[in-house]
Amino acid sequence: SYVLTGAPSVSVAPGQTARITCGGENIGSKSVHWYQQKSGQAPVLVVYDDSDRPSGIPERFSGSNSGNTATLTISRVEAGDEADYYCQVWDSSSGHLWLFGGGTKLTVL
Amino acid sequence: EVQLLESGGGLVQPGGSLRLSCAASGFTFSTYGMSWVRQAPGKGLEWVSGISAGGRKFYADSVKGHFTISRDNSKNTVDLQMLSLSADDTAIYFCAKHMTTVGSPSDNWGQGILVTVSS
Numbered sequence: 001s002y003v004l005t006g007a008p009s010v011s012v013a014p015g016q017t018a019r020i021t022c023g024g025e026n027i028g029s030k031s032v033h034w035y036q037q038k039s040g041q042a043p044v045l046v047v048y049d050d051s052d053r054p055s056g057i058p059e060r061f062s063g064s065n066s067g068n069t070a071t072l073t074i075s076r077v078e079a080g081d082e083a084d085y086y087c088q089v090w091d092s093s094s095g096h097l098w099l100f101g102g103g104t105k106l107t108v109l
Numbered sequence: 110e111v112q113l114l115e116s117g118g119g120l121v122q123p124g125g126s127l128r129l130s131c132a133a134s135g136f137t138f139s140t141y142g143m144s145w146v147r148q149a150p151g152k153g154l155e156w157v158s159g160i161s162a163g164g165r166k167f168y169a170d171s172v173k174g175h176f177t178i179s180r181d182n183s184k185n186t187v188d189l190q191m192l193s194l195s196a197d198d199t200a201i202y203f204c205a206k207h208m209t210t211v212g213s214p215s216d217n218w219g220q221g222i223l224v225t226v227s228s
Contacts, residue, residue: 033214042220098144100156
């Protein structure tokens with residue numbers, strides 16, 4: 001079955017750039033979506049279809065996807081960006097049609 | 110404004126059943142796919158089940174055969190009937206609206222409802 005991998009945590013200072021990766025076999029052939037989940041809150045879609053942003057999401061959030069790695073990039077990181085970030089793909093061959101990565105905790109130092 | 114409000118959670122004994130409901134408003138409910146996603150305490154997100162606008166149902170292997178999803182487009186609700194519950198089903202359950210079909214990402218989520226399976 002398809003597996004999504006990533007670092008459990010990423011730390012970055014305010015104003016710097018955070019890069020959160022999501023690995024999977026030939027993930028570049030899939031559409032990847034990214035969700036932000038702050039502590040005690042529901043997830044929020046921040047990037048969809050690899051690199052599109054829903055309305056209301058700051059331009060500081062961007063995404064890319066190629067080969068075996070998809071990346072969520074957060075520029076000019078703010079304290080309010082501290083959250084868990086999950087990648088998601090549709091995989092009809094797995095037991096879960098919608099697969100989530102294990103999540104990456106972004107800590108703003 | 111899209112609103113999704115889950116109800117029906119609570120404490121249930123192992124082997125018991127529970128029915129979750131999600132009341133939707135602020136959009137044309139009948140034209141969107143809907144899903145349930147859960148999150149066990151301290152763990153990540155797990156997609157559980159989805160239903161298309163036309164009523165086609167999808168399930169994760171982990172719940173197939175003991176969870177049933179349904180929708181009522183006249184009441185703008187989507188339900189999740191859960192049978193034979195075990196401790197592994199303990200989680201916050203989120204109702205989520207898809208951007209279009211069930212195969213599209215979820216652009217709106219409810220606040221979630223806690224289900225605890227314990228004796």
